[in-house]
Amino acid sequence: MTYQALVDARQTGHGEAELLARWHEHGDERARDQLVRMHLPLARKLARRYVRSSEPFDDLLQVASLGLLKAIDRFDPERGAPLRSFAVPTILGEMRRYFRDCGWSVHVPRGAQERALRVRDAQIRLTNELGGEPDVVRLAEYLEIDVEQVLDALYALRSYESVSLDAVVCAEDDESVSFVDLLGGEDERFELVELGAVAAAAIRELPRREQLMVKLRYIDELTQAEIATRVGLSQMQVSRVLRRSLERLQAIAQEEA
Amino acid sequence: MTSAGEPICARSNASPTDPNLTLELWSRAGDVVVVRQALAAIAEVLELSGPDVADIATVLTEACNNVVVHAYPPDEPGPLNVEFAFAPGLLVVTVSDLGCGIAAHHEEPRAGGGRLGIPMMVALARSVEFSDPGQRGTRVQFTFDVGTVESDLLLDRPAWTRRPQLAEDHVAAGGAIVTASPGRLAAVALARVARVLAGRARFTAAGLEDVDRVSRQIAREVAAEGPHRALTCGIVVAPRSIELCTFARLTSIEGDESAALEVSNESGITRAMLGAR
Numbered sequence: 119m120t121y122q123a124l125v126d127a128r129q130t131g132h133g134e135a136e137l138l139a140r141w142h143e144h145g146d147e148r149a150r151d152q153l154v155r156m157h158l159p160l161a162r163k164l165a166r167r168y169v170r171s172s173e174p175f176d177d178l179l180q181v182a183s184l185g186l187l188k189a190i191d192r193f194d195p196e197r198g199a200p201l202r203s204f205a206v207p208t209i210l211g212e213m214r215r216y217f218r219d220c221g222w223s224v225h226v227p228r229g230a231q232e233r234a235l236r237v238r239d240a241q242i243r244l245t246n247e248l249g250g251e252p253d254v255v256r257l258a259e260y261l262e263i264d265v266e267q268v269l270d271a272l273y274a275l276r277s278y279e280s281v282s283l284d285a286v287v288c289a290e291d292d293e294s295v296s297f298v299d300l301l302g303g304e305d306e307r308f309e310l311v312e313l314g315a316v317a318a319a320a321i322r323e324l325p326r327r328e329q330l331m332v333k334l335r336y337i338d339e340l341t342q343a344e345i346a347t348r349v350g351l352s353q354m355q356v357s358r359v360l361r362r363s364l365e366r367l368q369a370i371a372q373e374e375a
Numbered sequence: 376m377t378s379a380g381e382p383i384c385a386r387s388n389a390s391p392t393d394p395n396l397t398l399e400l401w402s403r404a405g406d407v408v409v410v411r412q413a414l415a416a417i418a419e420v421l422e423l424s425g426p427d428v429a430d431i432a433t434v435l436t437e438a439c440n441n442v443v444v445h446a447y448p449p450d451e452p453g454p455l456n457v458e459f460a461f462a463p464g465l466l467v468v469t470v471s472d473l474g475c476g477i478a479a480h481h482e483e484p485r486a487g488g489g490r491l492g493i494p495m496m497v498a499l500a501r502s503v504e505f506s507d508p509g510q511r512g513t514r515v516q517f518t519f520d521v522g523t524v525e526s527d528l529l530l531d532r533p534a535w536t537r538r539p540q541l542a543e544d545h546v547a548a549g550g551a552i553v554t555a556s557p558g559r560l561a562a563v564a565l566a567r568v569a570r571v572l573a574g575r576a577r578f579t580a581a582g583l584e585d586v587d588r589v590s591r592q593i594a595r596e597v598a599a600e601g602p603h604r605a606l607t608c609g610i611v612v613a614p615r616s617i618e619l620c621t622f623a624r625l626t627s628i629e630g631d632e633s634a635a636l637e638v639s640n641e642s643g644i645t646r647a648m649l650g651a652r
Contacts, residue, residue, distance in 0.1 A: 241580060251581055253651060254574035266408045269574050270415075272583055273567070 138195050153190050154183070157205055161186045164209050178213070185212030230274055236261060237271035247342045247357065260357065321367065328363045335360055393530055394458035394469070396564050399552035402452040402472060405575060407439040409551060410457050412571045416564040417459050417466065420528065421521055430499045431466070431519050437496055438470040438515055446474025446513065454546070461528045465501070466521045471514040476507055527557060534605040537622040539644045541609030549575065549612040556605035558598025565608055566590040569619065572612050573649070582652035585636060589619060589647050596623035615651035620644055 134156070140149035161182035165175065189208035193201050214235075240261050244252035254272070258265045321329055331349060334340045342360070346353045398413055400406040411432055418428040439455060447453045458469040497503050500517040507513065534556040541552055553568050555561035566587045573586045590608075597606040609620040625638055625645045637648045 251579040251652065253577040253579050254583070255577050257580075265574055266411070266571075269412070269570055269583075272580050273415075273570065275580075276584070276587070 134201055135195060138190075138193065138201065141190070142195070150190060153201070154186060157186055157190075157202065158183070160202060160205060161209055164206070164213070181213050181216045182209050185209035188212065230270060233263070233267060234271040234274040237268055238275060247353075249341070259354075324363055324366065328359060331356060331359055332363050332367075393534065394460040394554075395528065395530065395556060395560055396459040397552075397554040398457045398568065399546055399554075400455045400457065401547050401549075402443045402447050402455045402474070404440075404443055405549075406455055406551070407436055407443060409568055409571050410435055410439050412567045413457070413459070413553075413564055416560070416567040419563050420560045421461075421466070421524060423521060427519075427521065431468070431517075434496045434499050434517055434519075435468060435470065438517070442470065442472045442474065442513075446472040448475075452547070454543070461524045461530075463524060463529065464520060464522065465524070466519045467516060468519070469514060469516045471512060473512040476511065476513055528560065530556065530603075534603045536605035536607045538607040539609050539620045539622065541611070541620060545609065545611045551610045552607065553610065554605055554607040555594075556603070558594055558604075558606070561598065561606040562591040562594035565594055565606065565619075569610055569617065572610055573617050573651070576612050576617055576651060577615055578617075578649075578651040582650065585649050585652070586617065589636060589649060593619060593621055593623045593625065593645075593647070596625055597621065617649055619647045619649070 134153070137149040137153050137156075140146040141153065162179060165178040165182035185208050186205055189201065189205040192208070193204050195201075197204075237257060240257055241252065244256065244260060252260070254265055254268050258268045261268070321332060324332065327349065331345055334345045334348065335342070340348075342356045343353045346356045349356070351359070396413060396417065398410060400409055414428065414432055414435060417423075418431075423431075435457070439457070442455050443452075446455075453473050456469075456471045458471075460467040460469075493503075496515075496517070501520050502518040504516045505513070506516070536554055536556075538552075538554070541550070546552060549572065551568060551572060553565050555564045569586045569590045570583050573583055578586065593608060594606050597604055606623075607621065611618040611620065622643055623645050625640075625647060636650075639646050639648070
């Protein structure tokens with residue numbers, strides 16, 4: 119089967135759904151191999167985004183492929199989304215874990231590393247929520263740390279990853295998707311997917327107002343500003359409540375796991 | 376944006392004891408952060424270990440806070456100058472002001488109990504020397520052991536610089552003047568100082584990367600003029616924009632359209648104006 123044929127098969131949906139069923143329900147490894155081959159270009163494309171880091175491309179591709187395998191194994195076709203939409207955050211998550219563990223090109227102290235990653239996440243989150251990149255002061259307020267710590271974190275991130283947030287990831291596709299798009303929105307939902315059924319139960323344990331806000335944000339996909347108008351809070355307050363709710367959900371999920 | 380002034384040439388006969396990095400700042404709390412970031416640049420170039428940097432940062436923070444809190448009357452802040460000089464195995468840092476003088480600093484009772492004072496500075500530095508440079512102001516010089524200092528960092532011959540005259544007003548208004556050599560220190564130091572000031576002017580991360588790139592480019596241009604060339608750059612800060620004023624030519628970034636950058640050149644002074652994005 120040529121790549122184009124595979125793409126066609128994927129677009130019709132039959133090929134992918136059938137292969138997934140064969141692997142998930144019957145343990146047909148040939149079906150899984152075929153799924154891997156189908157999506158390997160995607161993994162390669164994502165791995166290529168990190169080429170300017172100090173890691174050799176082979177290693178990056180290996181990590182990306184591992185992420186792809188995980189995505190294929192964990193994917194739930196019942197959710198109705200195509201495998202690709204689940205594979206992208208899974209692969210990126212795998213790569214980020216890899217960089218977190220061993221990929222720093224210069225020595226950055228551990229505490230600083232963690233703070234840098236928190237700043238990175240906040241940057242992505244706020245970019246999605248505000249519809250534009252947050253400034254340094256805003257990041258510091260959001261994370262409740264000093265501006266100086268944000269500056270240090272951003273400086274550390276320079277040496278870690280030279281990929282621009284706005285870099286276009288899938289330029290050769292019809293739709294151009296930037297890195298921010300992929301990391302942000304998908305990422306949050308990905309976390310929720312990982313929480314799985316436990317989260318559904320946990321959400322019911324949240325106070326009413328928080329339940330509503332979580333639903334508006336993650337199911338109805340309203341922006342924080344839109345939610346703020348509806349519930350009569352400031353956007354900053356909404357942001358805090360949501361953050362707290364997510365932390366609480368995570369804690370509940372971990373307890374039960 | 377206000378004018379950076381006429382060019383003047385100065386400091387043409389430096390001596391080996393001349394500082395590698397000079398910061399001309401103002402006595403405000405935010406500028407202590409600038410000093411710490413400049414120290415981070417020094418640490419990066421000297422490859423200092425974390426604990427060593429933490430010791431030096433503690434001492435410098437204390438010394439600069441002294442200037443911020445005690446050197447000037449509450450409503451009349453004034454200059455805060457910090458110099459870093461490399462010597463074999465040593466880093467010599469001088470913190471000075473034009474304030475009320477050493478006696479006043481020294482006698483000032485340390486309120487709050489928890490604060491660190493002169494004994495702490497003496498304990499952490501290899502040596503501390505206080506001097507009263509004249510009628511006005513205080514000068515404190517610290518020496519720290521830093522292990523090997525690579526030979527290219529030691530100024531064995533005079534470094535010279537061309538200095539765009541930058542009114543004190545700009546420094547008072549949140550700007551700074553950075554003088555540095557050799558080029559590899561100048562690149563990191565200017566980038567780190569400019570990043571802080573840009574952060575204060577509410578730049579985004581992407582804006583900071585522009586500032587970083589242009590700063591390093593300026594340092595490269597100046598270093599390319601000769602081996603004993605120091606960089607002097609005046610940084611002017613306005614809400615959501617900063618301006619880097621130098622004698623660097625900057626031809627290589629004039630066409631850089633990826634940055635929110637405007638380059639102008641008048642009477643030899645290049646002014647690179649960057650927006651917050």
